[in-house]
Amino acid sequence: MKKYDMAEKEIALLNKQVEKLADNSFDLEAWKKQTLLFLTRIFGPDHPVVKMISDLKYDYSSWHLRDATGNEKTDDPVKMQAREILDAAVLELETLGIPGKTEHTSAIWDILEDELTGKQIKELKEIMSENISDRAQKISEKLNALNKENLINILSRIMIS
Template sequence: MAEKEIALLKKQQEKLTEKSFDLEAWKNQTTLFLQRIFGADHNIVKMIADLKYDYSSWTLRDATGNEKTDDPVKMQADEILEAAIMELENLGLPQQESSAEKAWELMEEELTGKQFKEIKAIIDSGKKNKLAKVQEVLNRLEKENLISILSRILIS
């Protein structure tokens, strides 16, 4: 299971109650941890990044007249972290796609079916000169295709 990750997120929950709490510093640190655990595109990461205090006149008026002791931003942050912990406890760590798998997926999107099958067959074969044969196939591709493949691999 994900004991280390859960312990890390619980520490972040504890930091919400510290007297010298700084939302932006806490968000930066928490976002780094969550990106490593769930990936940069996960909704939990985005929800933490979107946390902010609302200083509009309506919010300020409500806060002064209502005497709320609970900080709504801290409460929301705590609930988001609690959801992340529950996800880890019940579902475990998300499966991270390897770099090689991602590269193959991107290549499959950019190449024609025939080109992709040809490269895959060369890689899967037991022959010694795989590199030269793959380079030969890639050399036949148009420059735009190669640029697109390389840029998508780098961005991912």
């Protein structure tokens, strides 16, 4: 398995949201709604990154406006904060993979280890670790060599879990 467990699409999606922060026609509320849809789907509604993006807002208090109009701050603090949050989300995906997917994958491997021989497990793990285009075909060939009873047991246990 890859280190970040096939989270490439999710990472690319979040990187596109980071790029949108630099748009001249940036609208925080529209950006937040779109980003929250993506983050909720990736991490779930209760993940802290979802709440942090949801809480982003411009502070129009007099002190904040005075600080924002000074020369010391050239970058938009809300955009900077949004970028940091999304960078952390991307780092989490790269390091830990997609939340929930790891447990599911682990459960499937547990089932396979119960039903297959050590040699068969080793061969499947080798195929999974290779970065080849015909990986699905190679896995199908390995599973095709199993007897029908093993396949039925594996599939029924995966469906139940």
